[in-house]
Amino acid sequence: DAGVIQSPRHEVTEMGQEVTLRCKPISGHDYLFWYRQTMMRGLELLIYFNNNVPIDDSGMPEDRFSAKMPNASFSTLKIQPSEPRDSAVYFCASSPETGYLHGYTFGSGTRLTVV
Amino acid sequence: DQQVKQNSPSLSVQEGRISILNCDYTNSMFDYFLWYKKYPAEGPTFLISISSIKDKNEDGRFTVFLNKSAKHLSLHIVPSQPGDSAVYFCAASPSSNTGKLIFGQGTTLQVKP
Numbered sequence: 001d002a003g004v005i006q007s008p009r010h011e012v013t014e015m016g017q018e019v020t021l022r023c024k025p026i027s028g029h030d031y032l033f034w035y036r037q038t039m040m041r042g043l044e045l046l047i048y049f050n051n052n053v054p055i056d057d058s059g060m061p062e063d064r065f066s067a068k069m070p071n072a073s074f075s076t077l078k079i080q081p082s083e084p085r086d087s088a089v090y091f092c093a094s095s096p097e098t099g100y101l102h103g104y105t106f107g108s109g110t111r112l113t114v115v
Numbered sequence: 116d117q118q119v120k121q122n123s124p125s126l127s128v129q130e131g132r133i134s135i136l137n138c139d140y141t142n143s144m145f146d147y148f149l150w151y152k153k154y155p156a157e158g159p160t161f162l163i164s165i166s167s168i169k170d171k172n173e174d175g176r177f178t179v180f181l182n183k184s185a186k187h188l189s190l191h192i193v194p195s196q197p198g199d200s201a202v203y204f205c206a207a208s209p210s211s212n213t214g215k216l217i218f219g220q221g222t223t224l225q226v227k228p
Contacts, residue, residue: 004158035218041117042220043159043204056215091158103149103161104216 006092006107013114018080021110023092024073030097033104034067034077037089049075082114118142119207121219129227134192136222138205141186147208149216150179150190152201159204163190195226 005024013019025032033048047057049069057067064083069075079086089111093104120139128134136150146167151159165172165179165188172179178191192199202223206216 033216040220042121043206043218045215045217048215093158103151103164104159106158106160108156108158 004092004094004105004107006090006110008110009108011110011112013082013112015083015114016081017114018078019082019086019112019114021077021090021092021112023075023077023107025075025092025094026105027073028096029094029105031095031104032069032075033093033095034075035091035093035106037091037109043091046077079112082112084114087112087114117220118145119205119217119219121203121205121222123222124220125223125225127225127227128195130197131194134190134195134199134224134226136190136192136203136205136224138188138190138219139186140188140207142207142209142217143186145207145209145217148179148181148188149206149208150177151204151206151218153204153221154201159202162203192224195224197226197228200224200226 007022030051034046035043037043046059047067048055052069065079067077089109091106091109093106095104118141149164150162152162153159163174163177163179165181170181181188202221204218204221206218
């Protein structure tokens with residue numbers, strides 16, 4: 001099993017540009033989560049999906065952020081337009097149905113820098 | 116509003132000694148708690164968990180203690196090893212079967228040889 005795969009690993013973009021982060025969850029996992037890591041707030045949940053359906057997007061900071069899961073094997077997190085304060089490490093994670101009992105599997109993250 | 120708090124950003128201990136990482140939470144409806152470990156340039160990995168019906172869970176060198184009345188949990192590592200040096204996150208599940216976890220800010224542990 002290749003684990004949760006995120007791309008790109010690093011992204012540097014200019015303020016105002018659109019950024020798209022990608023995630024491939026573990027096959028068979030029903031849940032997919034997008035988290036953002038910052039020094040001040042640690043790991044913040046942005047949005048999560050169950051069986052490709054968005055369940056809770058209350059953590060999405062602004063309308064500039066959007067996430068999709070068109071099928072069970074792919075999800076995107078888009079920021080448009082990007083701002084310097086969006087700079088952070090973005091993690092995708094997946095879990096089976098009773099994920100919280102066994103823990104999530106995280107990807108290696110995308111380090112986003114907006115200049 | 117931080118529902119899960121790790122008030123110590125960093126901790127340094129000597130190899131072979133005990134490491135104690137602390138975590139506080141505010142929501143009494145949390146019923147499951149987990150600890151994750153994160154190395155640089157990697158995603159967090161699951162370490163150990165505890166249900167709210169227990170007050171202790173042990174797995175090798177790692178033990179998690181839960182004090183529900185104080186809304187406090189701690190992770191003990193005995194004996195600490197240099198390879199334990201990492202960022203440790205505690206997490207809580209707000210209710211059964213939602214799949215959602217709320218994480219703290221993390222504590223960076225350094226174990227000195």
